[in-house]
Amino acid sequence: MQRIKNWACFGGQQQVWKHSSSTLGCSMEVAVYLPPQASETAKLPVLYYLSGLTCTWENMVSKAGAQRYAAEHGLILVSPDTSPRGVNLAGEDESYDFGSGAGFYIDATERPWAKHYRMYSYVTEELPALLAEHFPGADTARSGIFGHSMGGHGALVCAFRNPQRYKSVSAFAPIVAPSQVPWGEKAFSGYLGADRNSWAAWDATALASGTGWRKPVLIDQGMADEFLEKQLKPQLLANAAAAAGIPLTLRLQAGYDHSYYFIASFIGEHIAHHAQQLRR
Amino acid sequence: MQRIKNWACFGGQQQVWKHSSSTLGCSMEVAVYLPPQASETAKLPVLYYLSGLTCTWENMVSKAGAQRYAAEHGLILVSPDTSPRGVNLAGEDESYDFGSGAGFYIDATERPWAKHYRMYSYVTEELPALLAEHFPGADTARSGIFGHSMGGHGALVCAFRNPQRYKSVSAFAPIVAPSQVPWGEKAFSGYLGADRNSWAAWDATALASGTGWRKPVLIDQGMADEFLEKQLKPQLLANAAAAAGIPLTLRLQAGYDHSYYFIASFIGEHIAHHAQQLRR
Secondary structure, eight states: OEEEEEEEETTEEEEEEEEEETTTTEEEEEEEEEOTTOOTTOOEEEEEEEOOTTOOHHHHHHHSOHHHHHHHHTOEEEEEOSSOOSOOOTTTTSBTTBBTTBOTTSBOOSTTGGGTOBHHHIIIIIHHHHHHHHOTTEEEEEEEEEEETHHHHHHHHHHHHOTTTEEEEEEESOOOOGGGSHHHHHHHHHHHOSOGGGGGGGOHHHHHTTOOOOSOEEEEEETTOTTIIIIIOHHHHHHHHHHHTOOEEEEEETTOOSSHHHHHHHHHHHHHHHHHHHTO | OEEEEEEEETTEEEEEEEEEETTTTEEEEEEEEEOTTOOTTOOEEEEEEEOOTTOOHHHHHHHSOHHHHHHHHTOEEEEEOSSOOSOOOTTTTSBTTBBTTBOTTSBOOSTTGGGTOBHHHIIIIIHHHHHHHHOTTEEEEEEEEEEETHHHHHHHHHHHHOTTTEEEEEEESOOOOGGGSHHHHHHHHHHHOSOGGGGGGGOHHHHHTTOOOOSOEEEEEETTOTTIIIIIOHHHHHHHHHHHTOOEEEEEETTOOSSHHHHHHHHHHHHHHHHHHHTO
16 A cells, blocks of 8 residues: 555544555555544554445545544544446446446446446455554544435445444445335446346445344435435335334435535534444 | 524534625625524624635635634634636736736726725625625624734734734744735736836735734744745745834744645634634
8 A cells, every 4th residue: 555645634634545455456545544542552443434426435534524523432434436447348437427437336247347347346355454454553443334315325325234343333325225216226337237136235225124233224315305206215124123123313404415514514423423322 | 694504613603694885896706604602692703714725615614624613712704705706807817816816905997907906995895794694693893813824914914003902813834925925026017007006005014113013913934935035935024024013923934835734733823813803
């Protein structure tokens, strides 16, 4: 791993690293915020943030104001990119909601995507191993995960599929049922193929009934979000979670849209939610 | 004034307005954050933020995290642009440190700039009048001003020239003595002409000895700021302020650079500084 950026921020360091990903078969950038408490021996919890369509690590790092709260609670914040980059697949850059910038945090099975589009394994396996190796102060056994929109869904799927690996989860305006909305149908058709039976393993609402996840789930959703009705539909997950016995809090926030002004307004409460779970 | 953006943010509203400026002779955009306390009768103090070279209202609004603190303290935040826009003067867009994006918050006297480049009068006269007219809850008699780099200097000059109009001032990594550094020499030569005697009225360090300003001045300066040695030189103002009896606190922050990660880290303390002065 090679450090390519390093800004002093809220008493800690906002860094960006570049590394060759064996999972994705390309070079990737990942942002890591080390709070002031960080040291080689501090053993701080790790909180992953997964961004939405079209984003890189930079949107959250520059616009969410998360570093203040990570510094307050002593958490390491890790913000990966949203897809493999520069792998030169035909059609990769043709639309904002498929291909580059739109990896959906799943492992693709369809050609040509299956070779590179493996963001799930990258986030849940390769990144934790890299952090453990290069950041001795990162206690990767205490990890939480959250995200926005496509990344909110990614966080829910990572947590529901790995209730032992993650101790906390939350989401801002997540896609919750990709099998039932246009963004998800397009992405899953491309990455996973036409057989919808294969989609359930990557759909948070479908996963809810079978997961062992029983820790609190916090979701904030803006009521003025332009994608709420057609793409997000958080009630679908709230219903599935209630049926499955998962303690999910869905907060509908009047007036808020899908932007980082929404995320910034509530990210302090999300990080406090994670800090509380990660202290246990 | 026409509202062109409106985001819910920390319980208030981050707005952007477009208006025709009689002072500048062009159409301008200005961002206004109304905290949750805002109402037609609330009479909240107004805090102006002046951005640095190449910026618009957007840098501060999207990256500084200021809205949280404005909401806490009940302040209206006003972020104008950094120069007239679209006035089509020859040479206006040729460099990042002169012309568009680089108005320096002075009133130019040289042709062709004098007709449009009057950001000082825009900030100190036209904007307060517009706010008083369109935001009945804005108590423009209680106003503070701060800024970054070129805008930090603009804030100091506005305050020092108008100790009655502004009740508080602070700056992040400001230019403090434009007559003595390359950025200032280039800008003042162009806007004010070759006679350096005319520059003193727009130079914070030169103004210090004659101003009636006696309220606390807060300046934060990153020690890893790439512009510190050549363009900023805050000690020049610290010395002049000490000689003049102005209570100036210059905080040298180890490790911080010139970026918004630096500003975000300390803007909470700056807004608290203003809130304290504006309550008096």
